[in-house]
Amino acid sequence: MSLLKQTIASILPPDNEAAWAADARLDSLTKPPGSLGYLEELVRRYAAIRHDESVKSGRGAIAVFVADHGVADEGVSAFPQAVTAEMLRNIAGGGAAISVLARRFGYALKVVDVGVKVDTSAKPLAGVTYRRIAAGTRNILDGPAMTPEQTTRALEAGIEIARELADGGATLIGIGEMGIANSTPAAALLCALTGIAPESIVGRGTGLDDAGVRRKTEVVARALEIHRAALTSGDSMLAALGGFEIAAMAGACLGGAASKVPVVVDGFIATAAAAVAAKIHPGIFDHLFFSHRSAEGGHARALDHFKLRxxxxxxxxxxxxxxxxxxxxxxxxxxxxxxxxxTFAGAGVSGKVR
Structure with missing residues (x-):
């Protein structure tokens, strides 16, 4: 059995009893019941995903998957493709925003090259993990972005990274990405998965002007038409429209769930990956937290479509x-x-009058 199939088969539903135990503890604390609002739901969901009635917390880790996209040739990004490799170096070197936040919060930072066009693996960059599939994907207007074999390898790369982080003690795994032009395949995937029109999903990415957004929207619409026959399963959608880092993030969602570690999904592009993971394994959203509502494109509409908070x-x-x-x-x-x-009992504070 392949790693992908083995991982999917090993995913268990969240543990309701662990959630109930966490809820009982929350209600015993010196506060009005439910007064911590959504924070209490986060605790219950964390306990259920972890299958842990004691709700132990450990270390956090962030996995940033980096890759290039052939569709960059269509002028869908305000920045040149060379920026992907430059940012790979910057993130690993500690100079990017995620590098600062990981240091600030004490999170392990795993920077993974799954297909940057410029191959630095001959003289490996410090702080980079290499799981290269190829030197970028194919242009989605010229054919499928990835072969079926490449798609599986990218999914399994994400599974392996999630498993490594979990084995290293991570009890929360955040996923993020970097790749010039990757908001275009992400938009195409979200359109395919939701049925929402490209005009309502495509955003400015790294800062496109109005003409650039129109061009990008046309590229997404053409890609959806070209690959219409492939938009049936999660795997085939990924192969047709996706990217190595998007597939790897989808794999990380599956791998985290199999390891009973909650995965915290970043913004627009990571949400596209998580939605593909849900197409591959329905129910995966129950194992994920969605971190924020991005200002990019139709991210809010996609979250609403999937009923994600x-x-x-x-x-x-x-x-x-x-x-x-x-x-x-x-x-x-x-x-x-x-x-x-x-707790009320421990602090000698009177509980609610019945």
């Missing part, structure tokens, strides 16, 4: 896992409240 709304549209890191800190704060607040 993000933790934050900060008008972020950077990617890299920045929103995931911030939301992980919120989840950890909720867990700290669970474990460190006094």
């Amino acid at each position: 993000p933790i934050l709304d900060l008008d972020l549209r950077l990617g890299e896992g920045t929103g995931a890191a911030l939301a992980m800190n919120v989840i950890e704060s909720a867990l700290d409240l669970l474990h460190n607040m006094a």
Whole structure:
């Protein structure tokens, strides 16, 4: 059995009894019942995903998957493709926004090259993990972005990274990405998965002007028409429209669920990956937290379509896992409240009058 099939087969539903135990603990704390609002739901869901009635928390980790896209040739990004390799170096070197946040919160940062056009693996960059599938995907207007074999390899690369982080003690895994032009395949995937028109999904990405957005929207519409016959399963959608880093993030969602570790999804592009993972394994959303409502394109519409509640709304549209890191800190704060607040009995505080 392949790693992908083995992983999917090993995913268990969340544990309701663990959620009930966490709820009982929350109700014993020195506060009115439910007064911590959505923080309490975060605790219950964390316990259920972890299958842990004691709701132990451990270390957080961020995985940033980096790759290039052939569709960049269509002028769908305001930045040149060379920026992908430059940002790979910057993230690993500590200079990117996600690097700062990972240091700030004490999260392990895993930077994974799954298909950057410029291959630096001959002289490996410090801080980069190499799981290269190819030197970027094919242009989705010229054919499928990936072969079926490449799609599986990218999914399994994400599974392996999630498993490695879980084995290393991570109890929360955030996923993010970097790749010039990757908001185009992400938009195409979200259109295919939701049925929402490209005009309502496509955004400015790294800063396109109005003409650039129109061009990008046309590219997405053409890609959806070209690959209409392939838009049936998660795997075939990924192969037709996706990218190595998008597939790897989808794999990380599956791998985290199999390891009973919640995965915290970043913004627009990571949401496309998570939605594909849900197409591959329905029910995967129950194992994920969605970190924020991005200002990019139709991210809010996609979240509404899937009935997903993000933790934050900060008008972020950077990617890299920045929103995931911030939301992980919120989840950890909720867990700290669970474990460190006094109970009514312990503090000698009178409970609610019945």
